[in-house]
Amino acid sequence: MRTASPLAAAAALVCACLSWPAGADTGTDPAGSPLWPTIHQEVFGTARATFDNRIKITGPAFAEDPMQVPIAFDASALGKVDRVIVVVDRNPIRKVLEFEPMRMRAALSFRFKLQEASPLRVAARTPDGVWHVGTFMVDATGGGCTLPGATRKDATWSTTLNQVESRVFPGFNGAGSRIRLRVMHPMDTGLVAGIPSFHIEQLDLLDAQRRPMLRLALYEPVAENPIFSFDVDGPVERGISVAGVDNNGNRIRAQVTR
Template sequence: MLCRRAALILLATSGLSPLAHADPSGGDPFRSLQWPDLRREFFGNAPVVFDDRVKVRGPAFAEDPMNVPISVAALGLAEIETLVVFVDRNPIRKVLEFEPRAALASVGFRFKLEQASPVRAAAKTRDGVWHVGGTLVDSAGGGCTVAGATRKDGSWAATLGRASGKLFASSPLPEASSLPGASRLRVMVMHPMDTGLVGGIPAFYVNRLSVRDAQGRELLRLSSFEPVSENPVFSFDFPGRVAGGLRLVGSDNNGNRIDSHIE
């Protein structure tokens, strides 16, 4: 008791609070005050570790907050079941959820950023542990609360749901250098991807995509959410060459179907 009293007196005379060394961010590398809530929201009581093997790449400053390019790769981890991407300071935090299945644990896309924020990816391995990486993207902001170009000019209805894709014989991922046979698939879906945060325009977005091979086997599955950019383009990587005859299928949150063949 005397030792504790002496310690409090020492802190008081030095001008420090007993809580001066407490970290309100819960050990987050970005010192984000949102992190404790994010951890509870996305992971509950599951184990979480910050892991440099989850690579998140994006611009230091987003010149166009409605189209911020991000790539995620977690090739240094084995047995990844799910990748989740989320943004601390967006009004809608969850951007996408990706199940690699036969693909590599990597995905590229563009999204809307409301203000400067850490952008994070979390990879869940088969043992139930979430491995979290991230990058800080600065921005003037406002990307989530502005209508897209096709919504403004009304052209979205004429192209809604059109999809296309292209296979590339190699992958530009630095992490894929040890996989000389790695290939890339890029797909695009025409859709306004409305966040629901613009007056008079309800949320309207692609919420499910799946790539299947010629035999109908599902190679990957993606759930996307409102912050993904208008007319989204997604890049996926595979450990080897992927044969043609692929099929991209999915839907949006209004039940409109997406179905396109990729040769």
Template sequence: MRYRIYCLLFLLLARPLDLFAAESPADPLNSVMWHEMHQRLLDGAPVVFDERVRVSAPAVAEDSLNLPLWIDATALGEVERLLVFAELNPIPKVLDMQPLKAAPRIGLRIKVQQATPVRAAALTADGVWHLGGVLVDAAGGGCTAPSMGSGSSDWADRLGEVTARLWSRENHSRLRASIVHPMDTGLVAGIPAFYLEQLEIRASGGDLISRLALFEPIAENPVLTLDLPKVKQLTMAGRDNNGNPVEAQISESSQTGSNRL
């Protein structure tokens, strides 16, 4: 009897740790990488495929360096994290957003290396990830092409420059901001990874509205669109992976233009 107990304990301890994680549900997009993404990016946590998480993108990426995405998980209600990833990119993770006081909704542009599922995963308070996604066809090469702006003579002087617009909608404010940055992936020979890494958006009084972690596959000179609670003025601050700061004050009165502190 004791021998059987020892054998059972040995078998349990010898099992790979990921077998104790939640089983990956069947993937409606039939991706060969889905199980790997579930374990690596979502830590094997409980997952449901949910039509309330909407990912809007062209069926074909005409420009693999600039694929527009619109992610909307507002139908879920409160969301703790919003994770965006392109499964067949050499660097899958694109964005990790903590909406906090912002709506769990964002527009952005990304690079794609080949045809790939593009997904958004929204984490709710019960610890469940709700997934939506689409298949995007692409000629490819977006992640292994050098940035265009780094060939310009003034790109270093304009690094981190923010051009933004903030305007009121029916029950919220919308922010659209463009940030000058090459967003190099590090996958081009002789060009190290150089990308925006973190952004925080705060109300004029300093209250944190939203926090974003950004990764290499976001397109060069990122353009981000967010829906925020009603604000007249806000601050955007962050840094890239080399420690260069991004700092801007944005208000409704200055609808466009460069904003740097």
């Protein structure tokens, strides 16, 4: 079986990142998806939404593992952002997550489940109420939302449920810091026979005084045992913690270790 060279794989990734035409403030869907009007109504209602290439999205052109698709976005070029929503057009559960940056940069890395080839949308709301939408196309063989996760298959999920691992890294080119969290959870979609929906609903990052620094609302398409990376403009202070809850009422509590 032939495999792509690292150079070819990198080229495919770059092509995916640069596939949409330049120019912010356009009402024309760069993906040409017939689902976009429905998504606009479901997610934004009557609010204005405009496609904007200042939202940078990176990820694979093809999802080798549709249950663990890595994606990263950065909406900080928009200036102040109060909320970010990520949706996938062709997933049976379209909404992936909502992100309130609060005191953090409007940037996030994570993994999600992909049911079939689809545009992914990253929509960032600015204080004027306008949603700025970035679009990224991911191809896939499919099935990511309707297959049981690894810890469901080997029945180990209950032994590690809601355990948190964390690390702090220097920021890119020495600027600021990066916090990476991993929360152990099966993140069941409810679309696998005999396995009901079971997922983390909310995850907060708190400072030493337990004031929120960011908030995540998570939905079923977030990947099993989710990993999140956040960017801080300065050094990471001591005493930062994580708090959250899943849809069965199980609590998440942990300190961020440096």
